[in-house]
Amino acid sequence: MSAPIRTTILISGSGSNLQAVIDAVAAGQLNLNIVRVLSNRKDAFGLERARKANIPTHYHNLVKYKKQHPATPEGIQSAREEYDAELARLILADQPELVVCLGFMHILSPPFLEPLEKANVRIINLHPALPGAFNGVNAIQRAHAAWLEGKIDKTGVMIHDVISEVDMGKPVLVREIPFQKGQDEDLDAFEKRVHETEWGTVVEGVGLVLQELSAQKQNSNA
Ligand SMILES: Nc1nc2c(c(=O)[nH]1)N[C@@H](CN(C=O)c1ccc(C(=O)N[C@@H](CCC(=O)O)C(=O)O)cc1)CN2
Numbered sequence: 048m049s050a051p052i053r054t055t056i057l058i059s060g061s062g063s064n065l066q067a068v069i070d071a072v073a074a075g076q077l078n079l080n081i082v083r084v085l086s087n088r089k090d091a092f093g094l095e096r097a098r099k100a101n102i103p104t105h106y107h108n109l110v111k112y113k114k115q116h117p118a119t120p121e122g123i124q125s126a127r128e129e130y131d132a133e134l135a136r137l138i139l140a141d142q143p144e145l146v147v148c149l150g151f152m153h154i155l156s157p158p159f160l161e162p163l164e165k166a167n168v169r170i171i172n173l174h175p176a177l178p179g180a181f182n183g184v185n186a187i188q189r190a191h192a193a194w195l196e197g198k199i200d201k202t203g204v205m206i207h208d209v210i211s212e213v214d215m216g217k218p219v220l221v222r223e224i225p226f227q228k229g230q231d232e233d234l235d236a237f238e239k240r241v242h243e244t245e246w247g248t249v250v251e252g253v254g255l256v257l258q259e260l261s262a263q264k265q266n267s268n269a
């Protein structure tokens with residue numbers, strides 16, 4: 048088996064998808080080494096999950112940067128760009144080959160994306176919607192509302208490459224989730240179904256990317 052792919056995981060919340068990856072690695076299903084879990088929220092339970100798995104963690108706080116700039120659109124933009132540039136430096140210091148966003152609730156700007164592209168680091172994201180359907184936040188809730196209005200009969204989850212345009216990167220893996228005809232599925236029940244789909248999709252999708260990266264490494268060594 049080739050050397051495990053060095054991987055950094057970005058989170059903001061509970062970390063149930065992070066846990067799915069941690070468990071898959073422990074079960075020998077994913078040939079990766081999580082070098083760090085990084086959160087933009089100090090209270091993210093996913094940080095506790097990482098600590099329990101003896102994975103290095105870091106909390107990167109945007110507020111510190113916002114306080115150094117005026118609360119104007121220009122000041123906020125500058126704060127975000129400085130935050131993103133430092134985030135890139137923090138991540139690159141671990142020399143990852145792959146960055147996986149698992150509920151990372153921060154839009155990444157070119158000061159982050161460009162240094163990682165230059166370092167040939169792949170960035171992927173888990174998003175609880177179909178390509179181009181409900182980009183951004185609250186996608187699960189928005190899909191459920193659209194179903195109640197009779198606008199859609201299915202949604203889904205996907206793993207996709209991260210580009211500057213949010214949730215518009217090339218899909219790596221898409222899993223459709225049909226709404227149950229004639230059923231009155233409330234939001235809580237639907238969210239549970241989506242999350243259960245995510246846990247399997249994230250392991251399968253990351254596995255596909257690991258295969259691509261390993262093949263690229265073999266070709267470059269040939
Ligand atoms: N440039 C990109 N950045 C990110 C992507 C992406 O595809 N391109 N994916 C996201 C994850 N994501 C959806 O999957 C997402 C996360 C957060 C937001 C957003 O609007 N964030 C707000 C803050 C919202 C909050 O704090 O609750 C913001 O950053 O101002 C949209 C989409 C990871 N980043």
Ligand SMILES: NCC(=O)N[C@@H]1O[C@H](COP(=O)([O-])[O-])[C@@H](O)[C@H]1O
Binds near residue numbers: 059061065149175
């Ligand atoms: N736009 C990004 C987005 O909405 N991501 C979503 O955040 C949740 C994280 O859950 P977790 O912290 O339990 O893994 C997941 O549902 C993921 O799809």
